[in-house]
Amino acid sequence: MGEDRTSASPAAVGPAGRFLVDAAGRRVFLLADTAWELFHRWTREQTARYLAARSRQGFNAVMAVLLAELDGLATPTPEGLRPLIGNDPARPAAAYFDEAEARVAEMNRLGLTAVLLPAWGDKVTLGWGVGPVVFDAGNAAAYGDFLARRFAGRGVIWMLGGDRHADAPADRRVWEAMAAAIRGAGDRRLITWHPPGGRSSSAWFPDAAWLDFHSLQTGHTGRQAPIEAAVAADRALRPAKPVWNAEPCYEAHPVMRMHRGGWKPAGGFFDEHDVRDAAWRSAFSGACGHAYGCHSVWQAYEPEGPRATEPVNFPGDAWHRQLALPGAEQMRHLAAFMAEHEDWEPLDPGHAGDLPALRSASGKEVAVYAMKALPIAYRRRQLEGLAARVGVSPRRWLDPRTGRETPAEPGRSADGPDPSRDAVLRLA
DSSP states (O other), rough: OOOOOTSOOOOOTTTTTSSSEESSSEOOOOEEOOOTHHHHHOOHHHHHHHHHHHHHHHHHEEEEEESSSSTTTTTTTTTTTOEEETTTEEEEEEHHHHHHHHHHHHHHTTTTTEEEESSSSTSOOOTTTTTOOOOHHHHHHHHHHHHHHHTTTTTTEEEEEEEOOSHHOOOHHHHHHHHHHHHHHHOOOOEEEETTTTGGGGGTTSSSSSSOOOOOOOOOOOOSOOHHHHHHHTTTTSOOEEEEEEEEEOOOEEEEETTTTTTEEEEOOOOHHHHHHHHHHHHHHTTTTEEBBHHHHHHHEEEEEEEEOOOOOOOSSSSSSTTOHHHHHHHHHHHHEEEEETTTTOOOOHHHSOOOEOOOOOSOOOEEEOTSSSHHHHHHHHHHHHHHHOOEEEEEEEOOOTOEEEEOTSTTTTTOOTTTTOHHHHHO
8 A cells, every 4th residue: 555654643642631643753733634534435436536635735634434324234335345244343344344344554654644533422321313322331342342453553542432421331331442442452542532512521521541642522503612711721730641522523514503403594695705714713712723624525426426425414416526625725824834744733712812812832932813703903903912922023014825824014903914815924
């Protein structure tokens, strides 16, 4: 399959408990894409096409589910494979996991870490899914041990959970048993846990020794989710652990609202600005990473042909025609910025005001994400106030759509080249 290029992938938590580092101890910003149905709905050739696109776009990780959400136990893959024998997690099907490992190897060859969910949450807590519930603490331990050994040596982060709560003690015991088995097999790769919308893994596992970093789902309900507050809340916890935004709004996903006990489209779709806004706000609030998502891609939506799939929440066009949406292409500029400023820390709110900002280790440079959603006059006051409090002056504007920088013009340095758009202001 070629050389493994994941040597610079997240391998551990940094010494301060705030960020992830690679095997050499260098800080790494985890920038993942969401492909929940990768093992279930795509052929190997389709997977290769997808992975090549995301590698080119600057991502360093891909999230995918081994026991997939969309009837992943009963509906076979394009190759006719099912993951379990008799729906028993203690009896994984060798052919299915051979194929899954080949795809993980291809991710690693392209420099992509595989963020693997062992099972979607409806296999533990049914909720609104099709399930079926197949796990108890005993077979969860057997399955966790199998996965640790089956994917040994691969560039993997384990993400337990899967869009469900863990309120019931029996459900928590399943995830705890799976995590204990992974650790018991000698696997020291990173582990996190994927929560339901508007929540964090810290709601159920605030101090679990097996959980290396927290995951947020700021979700798909309304624009301008409270990202800064969510990141700050988890960063304030003890013991200190990094936190990332594992599921923000997806590009081309309907803006949702709760209506009569269920999620319904509220009007409009999240666009390139929405996903860009969520990503930069997460990073500048101190998150150790961020996950992009495209609504058609995560579900591998195909509206026509022999492998046509049922749409989930109005996905629009086929997945392969949405691989190059503007928001996905623009993630490379965040990746480049975070790689260039790997030792920068979030500026405390007392100095930053209402704008998420990072400060250099020397304290002499600041970068602020100026959100489009703020009224122009208010945004100007916030930027001018921050500059005065920190003792820095505007120098350059960075366009997060293109990565291009322009000088901050005297007299209107706090407005930016186009005050109607989001931008990053660099001060020194």
